[in-house]
Amino acid sequence: MKLNFVKLSPAKNTTVLITDYVDPVFYQEIARVVMRYEYLGAEQVGFIVPPRNKNSRLRLEMSGSEFCGNAVLSAAALGIYKGLCREDHFCIESSGTALPLSCEVIVRAKNLSRMKAEMPKPDKMEQLKIDTGEKEIPGCLVQLPGISHFVTNCDLPRESYDQVMEILQSKSDAKALGIISYRELGGEKYEIFPFVFVRDSGSKVFEQACGSGSLSLGAYLHATEGKSILEVQQPGGTITVETGVKDYLTADVFFTCEGLVDIAENR
CATH class of the missing domain: 3.10.310.10 (Diaminopimelate Epimerase; Chain A, domain 1)
Incomplete structure (x- = not known):
């Protein structure tokens, strides 16, 4: 199975985002492989899928269905990088939380984005x-x-x-x-x-x-x-x-x- 990916580094919390569709039943197996040293050596793996809300630009699903703040920042930066989010302010979705999260790009550069993203409140x-x-x-x-x-x-x-x-x-x-x-x-x-x-x-x-x-x-x-x-x-x-x-x-x-x-x- 060959999958397109982008590897990002928010404060060196290396995050691999798989941009091809994958059946969620394979998320954990793929994440375990991708995190290995001989593969991509990531600390965590997420999957980019179409959003459920029409006002969101993309949806992030983590391999364990958990919530990850740095992966949200990474997914927002990916949206800028891939041209999915052309505005400076936009919303994305994430596993682990029901509501869309507002995001803002503060700095745009060739291989760097300074991102600000809304986070869910503690339960x-x-x-x-x-x-x-x-x-x-x-x-x-x-x-x-x-x-x-x-x-x-x-x-x-x-x-x-x-x-x-x-x-x-x-x-x-x-x-x-x-x-x-x-x-x-x-x-x-x-x-x-x-x-x-x-x-x-x-x-x-x-x-x-x-x-x-x-x-x-x-x-x-x-x-x-x-x-x-x-x-x-x-x-x-x-x-x-x-x-x-x-x-x-x-x-x-x-x-x-x-x-x-x-x-x-x-x-």
Whole structure:
């Protein structure tokens, strides 16, 4: 099976978008192959399909039907790149959320777009303690449509993330889960180290950047400290989060390559 793709990099959270139609039953199998080192080495995979709403320009479907903020930014940038979205303001759709999301292109360049996109509001936020047997880790479970993130200011050793994620899976049936360990850098700047699990595909990744994780941190700090604009630094770059009546993410999205990926049988 040969499929057209575009690989994008929002804050180095490498995202492959498949632009040919694929039966959704194959999404997870294709994503597992595309994410492999010998293929495209992506951190996540989405599929571009026609929108359901006549006012939307395109629809993004993630391989696990989850919501992904950076993939939304990538899909919006793809719309500009492919000429599907000729205006500076437009709407797209995404798995994991029912409503169209408004998007804005701030910078247009040959292989770069600075994109701003509306994000869904959290469905719920609840205080949660994860007991590993050695210690309790206090935090907040921010439940977004299609993904939930455990936000904590505890400094977690890298080797502890798998255990914390296993416990988290027993406490939430979300399609995707993240662990967002953060620290304040001063002013409105924060740093996170995102770790994301997608239930249907079984993938666990220390991501270079996480849009929905950044959003979850912004929502949590807006609710607890009244903060409305954050610069969230992560291993791959910086994402700006705005929270208020509506919530937004802004980041640079680079186009790294495009072409055909050959999904061999029995891989």
